[in-house]
Amino acid sequence: MAPSAKHFMFLSFFSLIISFSIAQTSFRPKALVLPITKDVSSSTPQYITQIKQRTPLVPINLTLDLGGGYFWVNCEDYVSSTSKPALCASSQCSLFGSHGCSDEKICGRSPSNTVTGVSTYGDIGSDIVSVQSTDGNNPTRIVSVHNFLFICVSNVLQKGLAKSVQGMAGLGRTKVSFPSQFSSAFSFKNKFAICLGSSPSTNGVLFFGDGPYNLNNDESKALIFTPLITNPVSTAPSSFLGEKSSEYFIGVKSIKVSDKNVKLNTTLLSIDKNGFGGTKISTINPYTIMESSIYKAVANAFVKELRVPTVTPVAPFETCFASKDISFSRMGPSVPSIDLVLQNDVVWNIIGANAMVSLDNDVICLGFVDAGSDFAKADQVGFVAGGSKPITSITIGAHQLENNLLQFDLATSRLGFRSLFLEHDNCDNFNFTSSV
Incomplete structure (x- = not known):
C-alpha cells in the first residue's frame, strides 16, 4: 500500500491547484531549463533529470518518461513541512481524471514504472518544487511552484530505476504532467523541448516553454514540423477504461x-x-x-x-x-x-x-x-x-533521439525535430553556467 495520510500535512481550507512564488520579486519566467544526464548503471540506459522538492528543499533525481502521464516519487522517507494530500472530490483530484479514494479520504492513482511495466496505487499530494528558469541562453533565476501535484508511492515502484533515482517525471499529454503544470503555473506556452546527450559524461537539456533554445545557435529556428497524433486508447501499463494515451x-x-x-x-x-x-x-x-x-x-x-x-x-x-x-x-x-x-x-x-x-x-x-x-x-x-x-x-x-532537438507543442499538437549533426551542433552545448 502507498503511504497513508500521516505522510502529508493537513490540507488547508483553501484548495489551491497550482500557484507559483518567487521570494520578494515579481519575476515571471518565460521558460525553464533542466539538465539531462545519461545513466548506464542499470540494464537499460535511463535519462535522468533533477529538481528540488519539499521544505526544506531536497534534490530529487527522476527518470524522464517522455510519454508518462504523472510525476511520482518514492515516499518511504518523505519529510516536508509543506506537503499536502489531495482530498477526494477536490479540484486537484479532478485533474488526474479517474481516480480512487482511500479510507483517509485522499484520492489516488496507479502510476507505472514504465521501465519495468509495474504499477501500484499511490496517494495524490502536492508540495513545493524548485527549478531553474532560463532566457534560452543561460540559466537565470531559481523559481518555485507551490502545490505542484505528484503521486506518493511505496518503494515497490522504484525497483528497476537507476540507483540514484527516486521517481519518474512524466512529460506526457495530461493535465498533471511536468509541461502542463509548469505552463499553468507560469502562464507560458504549453510546449517543451528535449535534447538527449549520447554520453554519460555530458549533459543533455530539457526546456519548458518557448525558444530560443540556444546551444551553439538558436536551434529552434531549424526545426521541421509534423502533426502529433492522439491514440484514443491508453498505452500505459495501468489505465482506466476510456482514457486516451498520454504518449x-x-x-x-x-x-x-x-x-x-x-x-x-x-x-x-x-x-x-x-x-x-x-x-x-519514447525516452x-x-x-x-x-x-x-x-x-x-x-x-x-x-x-x-x-x-x-x-x-x-x-x-x-x-x-x-x-x-x-x-x-x-x-x-x-x-x-x-x-x-x-x-x-x-x-x-x-x-x-x-x-x-x-x-x-x-x-x-x-x-x-x-x-x-x-x-x-x-x-x-x-x-x-x-x-x-x-x-x-x-x-x-x-x-x-x-540522441543529439536531436525535439519540440513538443501541446497547444498546436505538433512536433518539431532536427538532427543537430546537420547543424554542426550537439545536445551538450547548452551553457549551464548561470548568468545571474
Missing part, C-alpha cells in the same frame, strides 16, 4: 532505405479503433522497437544496400557487422540512410550515428530491435506493451 504518436506513412521504399504492411502504420498500430516516441525504450514484419523488411533492405557481410548477432540486436568493415564520418558510421516519411511528407532522416550501435567486441549493429525476437528481453530494451505482438507497431527509442 506522443506521429504519422509515419512509409519507410525508405537509401531513398528506396521498403515494402511494408502499411495498415500497421495507422492506429486502429482499439489503439493498436502507429508510431510513438524509456533505449532502441527503436519494430513489429516483426516491419523490422525484417527494414533490416533486409539495409543489409542489401550496405553490401557488407553480417556477423553473429549480439543481443538485443539481430543485424550486426564487423566494425572494421564500416567507415566513419562526422555523421557517425557511413551506412545507408533510413528515412521515416511522415504525415505531411516531411522526412525524419535517421543518420548513421543514430542508426547504429557500436559494441565493445569490435561489432557494430543496426540499433533497431525486432519485437518478436528472443533477443527482445525486457531487461535490455525496456517494457514493451504486448510483447512479441506489440500494441504500437514502431516505438522510436532514445538512441535514435
Whole structure:
C-alpha cells in the first residue's frame, strides 16, 4: 500500500491547484531549463533529470518518461513541512481524471514504472518544487511552484530505476504532467523541448516553454514540423477504461532505405479503433522497437544496400557487422540512410550515428530491435506493451533521439525535430553556467 495520510500535512481550507512564488520579486519566467544526464548503471540506459522538492528543499533525481502521464516519487522517507494530500472530490483530484479514494479520504492513482511495466496505487499530494528558469541562453533565476501535484508511492515502484533515482517525471499529454503544470503555473506556452546527450559524461537539456533554445545557435529556428497524433486508447501499463494515451504518436506513412521504399504492411502504420498500430516516441525504450514484419523488411533492405557481410548477432540486436568493415564520418558510421516519411511528407532522416550501435567486441549493429525476437528481453530494451505482438507497431527509442532537438507543442499538437549533426551542433552545448 502507498503511504497513508500521516505522510502529508493537513490540507488547508483553501484548495489551491497550482500557484507559483518567487521570494520578494515579481519575476515571471518565460521558460525553464533542466539538465539531462545519461545513466548506464542499470540494464537499460535511463535519462535522468533533477529538481528540488519539499521544505526544506531536497534534490530529487527522476527518470524522464517522455510519454508518462504523472510525476511520482518514492515516499518511504518523505519529510516536508509543506506537503499536502489531495482530498477526494477536490479540484486537484479532478485533474488526474479517474481516480480512487482511500479510507483517509485522499484520492489516488496507479502510476507505472514504465521501465519495468509495474504499477501500484499511490496517494495524490502536492508540495513545493524548485527549478531553474532560463532566457534560452543561460540559466537565470531559481523559481518555485507551490502545490505542484505528484503521486506518493511505496518503494515497490522504484525497483528497476537507476540507483540514484527516486521517481519518474512524466512529460506526457495530461493535465498533471511536468509541461502542463509548469505552463499553468507560469502562464507560458504549453510546449517543451528535449535534447538527449549520447554520453554519460555530458549533459543533455530539457526546456519548458518557448525558444530560443540556444546551444551553439538558436536551434529552434531549424526545426521541421509534423502533426502529433492522439491514440484514443491508453498505452500505459495501468489505465482506466476510456482514457486516451498520454504518449506522443506521429504519422509515419512509409519507410525508405537509401531513398528506396521498403515494402511494408502499411495498415500497421495507422492506429486502429482499439489503439493498436502507429508510431510513438519514447525516452524509456533505449532502441527503436519494430513489429516483426516491419523490422525484417527494414533490416533486409539495409543489409542489401550496405553490401557488407553480417556477423553473429549480439543481443538485443539481430543485424550486426564487423566494425572494421564500416567507415566513419562526422555523421557517425557511413551506412545507408533510413528515412521515416511522415504525415505531411516531411522526412525524419535517421543518420548513421543514430542508426547504429557500436559494441565493445569490435561489432557494430543496426540499433533497431525486432519485437518478436528472443533477443527482445525486457531487461535490455525496456517494457514493451504486448510483447512479441506489440500494441504500437514502431516505438522510436532514445538512441535514435540522441543529439536531436525535439519540440513538443501541446497547444498546436505538433512536433518539431532536427538532427543537430546537420547543424554542426550537439545536445551538450547548452551553457549551464548561470548568468545571474
